[in-house]
Amino acid sequence: MTSDKKTLFQKIWDAHVVTSIEEGPDVLYIDKHLIHEVTSPQAFAGLEKRGIGVFRPQNVLATADHNVPTKDQHLPIAEPLSRFQVDKLTENCKKFGIELYGLGHPFQGIVHVIGPELGVTLPGMTIVCGDSHTSTHGAFGTIAFGIGTSEVEQVMATQCLMQSKPKTMRINIEGELANGVLSKDIILYIISKISMGGATGYFVEYAGSAIRSLSMEARMTICNMSIEMGARGGLIAPDDITFDYIKGREFAPKGDKFDEAVAYWRTLFTDEGATFDVEYTYDAADITPMITYGTNPGMGIKITEHIPTVADLKEESGKASFEKSLAYMGFNAGDTLIDKPVNYVFIGSCTNSRIEDLRLVADFVKGKHKAPNVNAMIVPGSKQVENQAKAEGLDVILKEAGFELREPGCSACLGMNEDKVPKGEYCVSTSNRNFEGRQGPGARTMLVSPLTAAATAITGKITDVRELLNA
Amino acid sequence: MEKFVKITSTAVPLPIEDIDTDQIIPARFLKATTRDGFGDNLFRDWRYDNQNNPKPDFILNNPNFSGQILVAGKNFGCGSSREHAAWAIADYGFKVVISSFFADIFKGNALNNGLLPVQVSESFLATVFEHIFADKNTQLEVDLEAQTVTIVGTNISEKFEINQYKKTCLINGYDDIDYLLNLREKIEAYEKTSKYLSLVSQDQEVEA
Numbered sequence: 303m304t305s306d307k308k309t310l311f312q313k314i315w316d317a318h319v320v321t322s323i324e325e326g327p328d329v330l331y332i333d334k335h336l337i338h339e340v341t342s343p344q345a346f347a348g349l350e351k352r353g354i355g356v357f358r359p360q361n362v363l364a365t366a367d368h369n370v371p372t373k374d375q376h377l378p379i380a381e382p383l384s385r386f387q388v389d390k391l392t393e394n395c396k397k398f399g400i401e402l403y404g405l406g407h408p409f410q411g412i413v414h415v416i417g418p419e420l421g422v423t424l425p426g427m428t429i430v431c432g433d434s435h436t437s438t439h440g441a442f443g444t445i446a447f448g449i450g451t452s453e454v455e456q457v458m459a460t461q462c463l464m465q466s467k468p469k470t471m472r473i474n475i476e477g478e479l480a481n482g483v484l485s486k487d488i489i490l491y492i493i494s495k496i497s498m499g500g501a502t503g504y505f506v507e508y509a510g511s512a513i514r515s516l517s518m519e520a521r522m523t524i525c526n527m528s529i530e531m532g533a534r535g536g537l538i539a540p541d542d543i544t545f546d547y548i549k550g551r552e553f554a555p556k557g558d559k560f561d562e563a564v565a566y567w568r569t570l571f572t573d574e575g576a577t578f579d580v581e582y583t584y585d586a587a588d589i590t591p592m593i594t595y596g597t598n599p600g601m602g603i604k605i606t607e608h609i610p611t612v613a614d615l616k617e618e619s620g621k622a623s624f625e626k627s628l629a630y631m632g633f634n635a636g637d638t639l640i641d642k643p644v645n646y647v648f649i650g651s652c653t654n655s656r657i658e659d660l661r662l663v664a665d666f667v668k669g670k671h672k673a674p675n676v677n678a679m680i681v682p683g684s685k686q687v688e689n690q691a692k693a694e695g696l697d698v699i700l701k702e703a704g705f706e707l708r709e710p711g712c713s714a715c716l717g718m719n720e721d722k723v724p725k726g727e728y729c730v731s732t733s734n735r736n737f738e739g740r741q742g743p744g745a746r747t748m749l750v751s752p753l754t755a756a757a758t759a760i761t762g763k764i765t766d767v768r769e770l771l772n773a
Numbered sequence: 774m775e776k777f778v779k780i781t782s783t784a785v786p787l788p789i790e791d792i793d794t795d796q797i798i799p800a801r802f803l804k805a806t807t808r809d810g811f812g813d814n815l816f817r818d819w820r821y822d823n824q825n826n827p828k829p830d831f832i833l834n835n836p837n838f839s840g841q842i843l844v845a846g847k848n849f850g851c852g853s854s855r856e857h858a859a860w861a862i863a864d865y866g867f868k869v870v871i872s873s874f875f876a877d878i879f880k881g882n883a884l885n886n887g888l889l890p891v892q893v894s895e896s897f898l899a900t901v902f903e904h905i906f907a908d909k910n911t912q913l914e915v916d917l918e919a920q921t922v923t924i925v926g927t928n929i930s931e932k933f934e935i936n937q938y939k940k941t942c943l944i945n946g947y948d949d950i951d952y953l954l955n956l957r958e959k960i961e962a963y964e965k966t967s968k969y970l971s972l973v974s975q976d977q978e979v980e981a
Contacts, residue, residue, distance in 0.1 A: 320963045321956065326938025329956060333969045341855065343806035352950070357960075369804065383804035390806050427969050434854040434878060450856035450882035452948070460953040462960055466936065468877075498791055499848035502877055532851060534877050555972050563972045598791050598851075619895065623790040623846065716853075718800035725823065737795040737852060739818045 307576035309470050310539050311505050314445045314570065318428045320462055327464040333427040334361055335457045336413045337400070339391040340368045340718070341432030345455035346394040358461045359399040363422060366391055366404050367412045369719055372681050372708035375405050381720065398458075409552075411684020411710045414438035414652040418522060419686055421551025425540035425567040430457060435652045435734065437528040440537035441521035442544055443570045445505070447535040468534055469503055469579040472572070474510035477586035482768040484662075485520035486654060486732065486751035488512065489527045490592035490602045495584070498600035502532030504580065507572060512586035513538060518547040519658040526653045527734050530599035539571040591767055593639055594736045594749040596627040601736075603639075605754065605766050611635040630738050631746050632726075639748070639764045643675065646729035647759040648741070650681030650708075651715035654732035654752050657690050663705075663756045664696040666767075672704035673762025679721070680705050681713040705759065717742040730758045775887040776946040780868050781914040781925060783840035786905045787832055792845055793852035794879060798861040800853075811857050812864030833865075837909045841868045844901055844913075848872075849890075850879025859883045869915050871922065873898040884939050885948065891915060891922055897931045900924070917943060 308316070320329040337345075342364070349355065356362060369384045379385035388405065395402040403409040409416055414435055417423040425443040430436060434448035449463065457463055473496075475488055506528050513521065521538050528536030545564050548554045555563045590604045603609065609628070612621055612635060628635060649655070649663055660682060672678045680700060682688040688710055691697055700707050714721040715733035717740055723729040725744030732755050733740075736747040750758070757767035802814040819831050827834040843862065849872040850858060859882040862870065870883065871891045883890045893901070904911045904924050912925035917940060923930040942948065953960075964970055 321959050323938050326936060331963050340803050344808050387804050387806055432854060448854035448878055450854055450878060452856060452885035456950050459950050460960060462953055464949045498851060499874060532876060559972060566968060620790055716800045718803060737793045739799055740795050743818055743823060
């Protein structure tokens with residue numbers, strides 16, 4: 303790029319390049335490295351094999367989230383392999399001098415929930431984690447993305463990462479969202495337009511009046527799912543909403559440092575006239591409550607639409623995968639999903655488990671009761687979210703509505719810990735992936751917003767939440 | 774890391790698009806703390822039923838197809854960043870995955886484990902599938918030095934792209950960490966200029 307006009311992404315990237323390798327990647331400095339129990343043990347073992355330590359242990363933060371139970375966390379983990387893996391994290395953090403918010407710690411929680419709520423995530427940073435939903439932190443105007451375990455080891459060893467600079471994409475959402483439409487619907491809508499692999503090789507900036515009007519937590523939901531269209535990450539320029547959110551948080555800069563920080567953060571925006579490799583603009587008024595019908599997050603429709611048919615497919619080569627997907631889900635092309643009975647509702651995950659999500663759900667279900675066929679589980683993203691919910695009395699409202707409020711963790715999002723959806727059952731879920739078996743072998747996942755999930759739990763069948771809101 | 778220069782092998786065809794890493798290795802098998810043994814659970818839920826019996830219609834259970842090359846539909850390796858997916862494919866015995874499109878994180882993970890992701894055109898991929906299904910003994914030659922993939926015994930061949938730095942690493946068996954460890958002075962010099970580190974310096978002292 304010859305122009306001196308830079309995108310937000312370029313500004314942050316350029317400020318972190320330690321050196322560049324000719325015909326190769328850049329060496330990027332990583333400000334904060336988040337780790338968890340599942341993708342770190344082999345990296346620690348690698349360091350030991352090389353006989354080296356963690357280069358900047360103070361720039362690494364650990365928590366246990368993927369492989370933890372969400373019930374009785376005060377007891378030892380029952381499943382031996384899970385317990386061993388979580389213990390291994392504790393042992394490694396102790397050995398290498400890394401701060402750990404493990405089970406029982408008041409800051410424990412899903413890695414992408416605790417970073418922001420603790421004020422660890424700040425604008426202009428580079429953040430990586432061995433988890434593809436690291437893009438969540440992009441909501442603050444950070445370059446944040448998921449890495450593999452070899453790269454986790456690389457960052458531990460050097461606080462740097464070799465990365466080729468991705469292409470840039472901007473997605474603008476202009477206008478006002480209708481009642482009952484949440485930021486989860488925005489991102490499901492975007493992915494349905496761009497497709498599961500459509501943003502591979504790109505870093506996305508989300509912009510436009512509809513994005514600007516969102517709260518930080520709603521912005522996190524959008525950035526969180528950038529990977530579901532293949533993008534390595536997504537980010538949003540920081541503004542007063544961002545600065546107000548950060549102010550006063552545990553590890554955020556304080557006093558003069560905060561003012562100095564804000565002055566710097568105000569320089570983090572895409573310059574007028576800077577160009578993107580690709581740009582899309584959508585009208586917020588066209589977005590309705592969304593739902594997925596297939597086995598990847600790109601297979602989404604407006605909740606009142608019909609499942610597409612093979613004739614609707616853009617490419618002939620996708621036919622076999624499309625048919626395999628519908629067969630797995632037990633749906634027919636052309637079906638409508640409205641009124642399909644659902645026995646499982648999961649509200650949680652790094653996409654939708656923050657306090658605003660819990661408040662929205664509690665507010666909606668207050669005075670109502672879940673349908674008798676439904677198993678409704680709501681899992682807070684962190685201990686702080688759980689405690690806040692209890693302080694606000696949300697736990698009582700949820701209990702009276704027949705929802706089970708659990709303890710924090712990734713829970714039924716990924717079918718790794720003990721929270722799973724049984725084979726063949728449908729689950730309406732606020733998580734981020736509807737892959738085959740994602741929530742347990744044979745489980746059938748439909749991705750939705752927290753409001754659509756709550757409405758479905760109340761009626762026991764897939765429901766357009768707008769009908770209940772207007773009633 | 775093991776060196777990769779050139780291989781000639783039969784291939785296993787898997788013409789499904791958007792194969793995500795949850796299919797390659799489901800999360801419930803990610804509890805191990807070493808890199809070994811993931812090949813046993815490669816494509817677990819496509820390969821075995823819930824009684825652990827092999828599903829006869831899945832390609833890895835079809836005795837007609839074997840080899841060190843996996844040929845898959847486009848957007849291979851999407852979804853979760855789990856490097857266990859690359860470990861599982863390599864542990865099973867594959868050295869190369871050929872597809873018309875790869876997800877970013879998977880591609881990086883594969884390269885870091887000496888597993889070569891070869892991206893070819895849609896039409897070339899279709900031709901490769903046709904040849905393998907017509908003759909299970911079809912051999913493919915993947916030459917990293919020349920950056921070509923060829924259907925052996927024909928003149929059908931295609932060039933593929935690879936980052937030159939990564940190519941050098943694979944051919945010589947180098948890994949990124951060896952390279953980065955030699956940059957320590959540059960990294961420490963960078964830290965002195967870091968805006969972020971200056972903003973949080975009241976909470977954490979950067980070592981001189």
